[in-house]
Amino acid sequence: MLQPEKDIRRKEKLDAFDRLLTIMDELRLNCPWDRKQTLESLRHLTIEETYELSEAILENNLDEIKKEIGDVMLHLVFYSKIADEQKAFDVADSINAICDKLIHRHPHIYSDVEAKDEQAVKENWEKIKLKEKGNTSVLGGVPKGLPAMIKAMRIQDKARGVGFDWEKKEQVWEKVEEEMQEFKDEFNIENTAKIDKEKASGEFGDMLFSLINYSRFIDIDAEEALERTNLKFIKRFQFLETESKKDGKNIAEMSLQEMDKYWERAKNL
Structure with a gap:
């Protein structure tokens, strides 16, 4: 049970969220711009707001992070409002869905499954996701629209979740050096002959992929x-x-x- 002082803050948080929902209702009813918006028209704005939040985080600007979280939250409430108007779902459905998902994917907290470390938690998470979505491939859950670097990171994480991974970072670095040498041998900078751009692009991609893989082993977020x-x-x-x-x-x-x-x-x- 929450302590009394925490109860007070919880009520303030709930009241603040209720205030946002009320303002969203009013804007959707009375503001020409807000009335005009659709799920599709908001999409690019949401992406922009997400990148602004990301920039604030990188700059460790807590005041800006606070503001950008609010902007992103507004968009999530906006999407839910539009869906509610279409009688598809509302914000409560979205919140309850994520609550149910979190409980289901944390059996080491809400059930009798054991997970002794972070890696075990991640492995359980990926296995549960695979069952939930009925994917025939471990990589089926990687969104196709992700930027290439983030997609590479997610692919590698998912493969690791089922045990397909190097054992030591030294092995990964050997692979990096191997890919770099292959690229150098194939496209020697001292050779002025015209290169096969398609082949060069493929080899360069291999080199980047291996570097991203190494960054993961030394706990660096490549993006x-x-x-x-x-x-x-x-x-x-x-x-x-x-x-x-x-x-x-x-x-x-x-x-x-x-x-x-x-x-x-x-x-x-």
Whole structure:
């Protein structure tokens, strides 16, 4: 049972959610823009909001995370409202569905199944999912629309869930080096002959897949790591643009050597 002070906070949380539901009802009834929205029209906006939440998390900006969670939650309530109007389901159905799923997929908490560590929990989860969805393949549950890098990570996780995996990270790194060597041998940078682009693309994909696999073994999220590098590059490049402009220079007319001086300064920020 919740402690008294926790009971108070629980009521505040429920009241806040009820307030959001009430506002959603009012907007859907009275606002021309909100009335016009459909499941399809909201989709790209939801994706945008999700990426904004992701960016706030990477920046560890708790105030922005709070705001972005609210934006994403609004979209989830919006979808449920539209579905309710179509007499398909409402927000209570969605919440109860996830509650039922969580209970079913955590038999080590709500039943008599044992799971001694995180890996055991993940393996149980994947096995239960396989039974629930009736997939003929372990990989059947990987969404086709995922970005390629995230899809590679999910594929590898699911394969690992049924025991198809390397035993040691050293083995994975050997595979990385093997793929890199194959790419280098096939498409030697010193060879100026025209390459077979399709074959090169396939070999490059193999190399990336093996690197993503290694990142998983050393507990690095490859997508997050690349996005952090993207943000770092943007910050440094914008420094280059701003500082060179202060010095009266046009970046489009600067040599690479000139740019590099600003780049080195940006690295020290």
